[in-house]
Amino acid sequence: MSAREWMGKDFYKELGVSSDATADEIKKAYRKLAKENHPDANAGNVTAENKFKAVSEAYGVLSDPGKRKEYDEAQRLFGAGAGGFGGFPGGAGAGGFDMNDIFGQAGAQQGGFGGLGDILGGIFGRSARGGAATANRPQRGADVETDVRIDFVEAVKGATLPLRLSSPATCQTCGGNGAKPGTSPRTCPTCGGSGLVSRSQGAFAFSEPCRDCRGRGQIIDDPCPECGGEGISTRTRTLTVRIPPGVDDDQRIRLAGQGEPGRGGAQAGDLYVRVHVAPHKLFGRKDLDLTLTVPVDFTELALGTTVTVPTLEGKVSLKVPAGTASGRVLRVRGKGIQKRDGSQGDLLVTLQAAVPAKLDDKARTALEAYAEAMKGNDPRPDITELLEGR
Structure with missing residues (x-):
């Protein structure tokens, strides 16, 4: 996703939380919306499927402290959904300031803009210290969370369960490259594969995501019919989950690399399985x-x-x-x-x-006879003495 597309989204609004929401509030909102719009519960409902993808994308950013900080800083500087970059020259289409070029070296020399350069460098896909453009750099896949319910004995002794999961995954038709089978993406001739185009105007340098390839560095002439060129599609898969003996109710089990696939060859996110244990009638x-x-x-x-x-x-x-x-x-x-x-x-x-x-x-x-036999054997001597004022 290009910087401009990323900036135009309000991830907090997608999850229905405020920008100062805690990590637990964000997780709770995501779990509620993901459950309501899950493809398994809304077969054939395109609106629900799109909402499921949107909240998964929002959670992937806001659940990661580093990504959330970067996103928040960008929103404060430029504002979400502004159609450009906060009124900076080029925000409406002529190309935005390359803030990293302006502040990156100044921060290193004067100590005043280093953090800003790092943040903006991450947004625009450039190195905070003047490195080569990497707008299309690999991005780790988002983590995914799902729930399973087991009985009390399974929680005590452990169990192996099949887990049916519908979630974004690498497109099986195109193998994740986004191109129709039999074709391949080609390097964007406009940006040379960097994903950015730069211009110079006097003492200033301007750069923005390449419009021809939308910041990806590649152009797909014949998009994959399944994923529409995204390289990722929602599919249903079955995993085997091993529940360890002694698992607690509401405990999470991590399955490394079973979350959403990464982009640009990056590693996939993790899958977290939250376990709910049914109570036993005796134990x-x-x-x-x-x-x-x-x-x-x-x-x-x-x-x-x-x-x-x-x-x-x-x-x-x-x-x-x-x-x-x-x-x-x-x-x-x-x-x-x-x-x-x-x-x-x-x-x-x-x-x-x-x-x-x-x-x-x-x-x-028989009980009355027992009570008569027990007279004089006070089971409450301390209380009796207190009542009698002794």
């Missing part, structure tokens, strides 16, 4: 430990017993000592979550006294 989790609450009868706690409880591998028997209080936690070693590094948690079993909602006559009579 909970605390770090590497599994938790389980087991209802027990009062008499079992008072007299002692042996209870059988489930684990993710089978079942185990636990001895409950006589006089055990409700809420006590028994630990079963080695029955928690085991990670690949060898660390392993336990199963924590909480004993909870079950109180019957209704009693038949026989049970009521």
